[in-house]
Amino acid sequence: DAGVTQSPTHLIKTRGQHVTLRCSPISGHKSVSWYQQVLGQGPQFIFQYYEKEERGRGNFPDRFSARQFPNYSSELNVNALLLGDSALYLCASTSGSPYNEQFFGPGTRLTVL
Amino acid sequence: GQQLNQSPQSMFIQEGEDVSMNCTSSSIFNTWLWYKQDPGEGPVLLIALYKAGELTSNGRLTAQFGITRKDSFLNISASIPSDVGIYFCAGQESNSGYALNFGKGTSLLVTP
Secondary structure: OOOOOOOOOOOOOOOOOOEEEEEEOOOOOEEEEEEEEEOOOOEEEEEEEEOOEEEEEEEOOOOEEEEEOOOEEEEEEEEEOOOOHHHEEEEEOOOOOOOOOOOOOOOOEEOOO | OOOEEEEEEEEEEEEEOEEEHHHHHOOOOOEEEEEOOOOOOOOEEEEEEEOOOEEEEOOEEEEEEOOOOOOOEEEEEEHHHHEEEEEEEEEOOOOOOOOOOOOOOEEEEEOO
16 A cells, blocks of 8 residues: 655755745555754644645744645645744654554755755 | 654664653543654554544554553563664544644654
8 A cells, every 4th residue: 555655756946946845645544744843953833734634733933835636635835934934844744543654755855945 | 733742852772672762741532542654755654543542552662551541651572673663652532523633753762
């Protein structure tokens, strides 16, 4: 079975630009979460979506937004990029009740110059 | 989100040795999870714990959910070179949906 897939794998942008990252969950999983991982730190929660609805949001500015599509894939959008947005962006697919375990994709490495 | 305290920050051991790492929180969690992350990859789920006091094994790995629900530990027995990586603990709070709160990780190096 295919795991969580993310695209692109790497991305280089300049300050002020906009970026869109994409994620496809494990087949049958209806919930997707996004995390930001800066070098040397654990992942930080950004958003969770379930059945196309936002179920949770972490402490990130409004420049960060996301959506989930009918096929349960998801996009993370970041506007007005800052140098500090450089990080590994991880998507996690949730198995659903009762355990709600989260399985991560390989991530998208974003570098902002 | 809640910041978890994970220790040690790094470990450098010889092949065959046992390893122990732990994680504490000021908040109560209803689920504890342990992940391993290799360079350039996403975290891989190793063990999930759902009840206070629960002790769960996965091969050479054993993890426990602390009785107070504010801590967890992970043991690796008879370490091998492929155990090298960064180990993260993560907790889910009972009233915040399903967001995971991560520790800063324990970097494990194993010499042959």
